Amino acid sequence: MSRLLLKGARLLDPGLGLEAALDLRVEDGRIAELGKGLAGRPGEEVISLEGAVLVPGLIDLHTHLREPGYEYRETVASGTRAAARGGFTAVACMPNTRPPLDTPAALGYVRRRAEEGGVVRVWPVCAITRGLAGRELADLGLLRRAGAVACSDDGRPVMNAHLMRRALEYAAALGLTVISHCEDEDLAAGGAMNEGAVSLALGLQGIPPEAETIMVARDLELAAATGGRLHVAHVSTARSVELIRQARRRGVPVTAEATPHHFTLTEEAVRGYNTSAKVNPPLRTQADVNAILEGLADGTIDVIATDHAPYSREEKEQEFAAAPFGLVGLETAVSLVLDRLVHGGVLTLAEAVARLTVNPARALGLEPGRLEVGAPAHLTAVDPDRPVTVEAARFASKGRNTPFEGWKLRGMAVLTVVGGRVIMRDGELVV
Numbered sequence: 001m002s003r004l005l006l007k008g009a010r011l012l013d014p015g016l017g018l019e020a021a022l023d024l025r026v027e028d029g030r031i032a033e034l035g036k037g038l039a040g041r042p043g044e045e046v047i048s049l050e051g052a053v054l055v056p057g058l059i060d061l062h063t064h065l066r067e068p069g070y071e072y073r074e075t076v077a078s079g080t081r082a083a084a085r086g087g088f089t090a091v092a093c094m095p096n097t098r099p100p101l102d103t104p105a106a107l108g109y110v111r112r113r114a115e116e117g118g119v120v121r122v123w124p125v126c127a128i129t130r131g132l133a134g135r136e137l138a139d140l141g142l143l144r145r146a147g148a149v150a151c152s153d154d155g156r157p158v159m160n161a162h163l164m165r166r167a168l169e170y171a172a173a174l175g176l177t178v179i180s181h182c183e184d185e186d187l188a189a190g191g192a193m194n195e196g197a198v199s200l201a202l203g204l205q206g207i208p209p210e211a212e213t214i215m216v217a218r219d220l221e222l223a224a225a226t227g228g229r230l231h232v233a234h235v236s237t238a239r240s241v242e243l244i245r246q247a248r249r250r251g252v253p254v255t256a257e258a259t260p261h262h263f264t265l266t267e268e269a270v271r272g273y274n275t276s277a278k279v280n281p282p283l284r285t286q287a288d289v290n291a292i293l294e295g296l297a298d299g300t301i302d303v304i305a306t307d308h309a310p311y312s313r314e315e316k317e318q319e320f321a322a323a324p325f326g327l328v329g330l331e332t333a334v335s336l337v338l339d340r341l342v343h344g345g346v347l348t349l350a351e352a353v354a355r356l357t358v359n360p361a362r363a364l365g366l367e368p369g370r371l372e373v374g375a376p377a378h379l380t381a382v383d384p385d386r387p388v389t390v391e392a393a394r395f396a397s398k399g400r401n402t403p404f405e406g407w408k409l410r411g412m413a414v415l416t417v418v419g420g421r422v423i424m425r426d427g428e429l430v431v
């Protein structure tokens, strides 16, 4: 087991309220010592982190690892490398694989793959309904015991309100979070982008904002009635932000996430028919982006997640209407958060870090990582000022479908440590 001394960083732990310039020593996979001017010991690797900020390991609570079944898009090995490269030490992976993660055996397969070839922690999310078919509940109790951190039919909504109500009832009893992909399939059917002036100009069928907001409203009502913990995935509309804000004020047990693409881009990114900007829910208007930024700032949206969704080149090189929805996010998220939100004056660095660490942990009912002696050494360092240019060719992900190619951003993850082991340094994997 490697021994590490991380020197010269500013430590920032929003959960503990810690912000201090301290060195941090790691032994046997755990934080062994915090202090000023710690001296290196024989056999210890010393890493200088001058100018960087060391935080508890970042968590992405919405990743598609694509394994089993779609290994040509991503694998547990490649997806966890992308996570590490982006500064994440843990990912919650979605169950829309082939077969879907709706049995303990399927969950076990992903966990084994993670143990064999994964480089960050992998927390499987199980299906809400058998086969993600929306007809009958999966055995949520069994799946919870098999290690599911949450349940979701992500990629598809649970259209049947009765089933969603029962899922939230079970989830309340099991302490399991229900992650809702809020989309009314009938309202969204056939759509390829946001419905509005741009879809009209491009001659593409639109997805109206109500396709999302109606389901957000429904699920908030059901969470209020059942006491089941609800997490709203990928909020894309201003009205959804307002509905969630009102529900939180009433004490409804709801958390919500925004993705970097939804707080950065508008439907204008679709002009030119760039299929890397085709995502579900779709990129919306500037008014929606502004509302999401306000929701992030006031804590209505308490989690930032990537919805990392890799596809092959062939799949994305179809005409716009036929191409699949989704984009890769693990290797651009931290830079977009630092550039757009922190340097953009939307969040303090501590607030941004909370939305990537303590808040996603709590949304899943997990204990957050901490920068204290004895805690497991899952750590991330970010340099808020180091410039970076997005180059998909350098991604560890198999997916190249990013709408941010060539963007110059300020700030990046510079170190990823999982269980005391250095996985990424200065943007390069070291495994």
Ligand SMILES: [Zn+2]
Residues within 6 Å of the ligand: 154, 155, 156, 181, 233, 234, 280, 281
């Ligand atoms: Zn989704």
Ligand SMILES: [Zn+2]
Residues within 6 Å of the ligand: 062, 064, 094, 154, 155, 307, 309
């Ligand atoms: Zn997703």
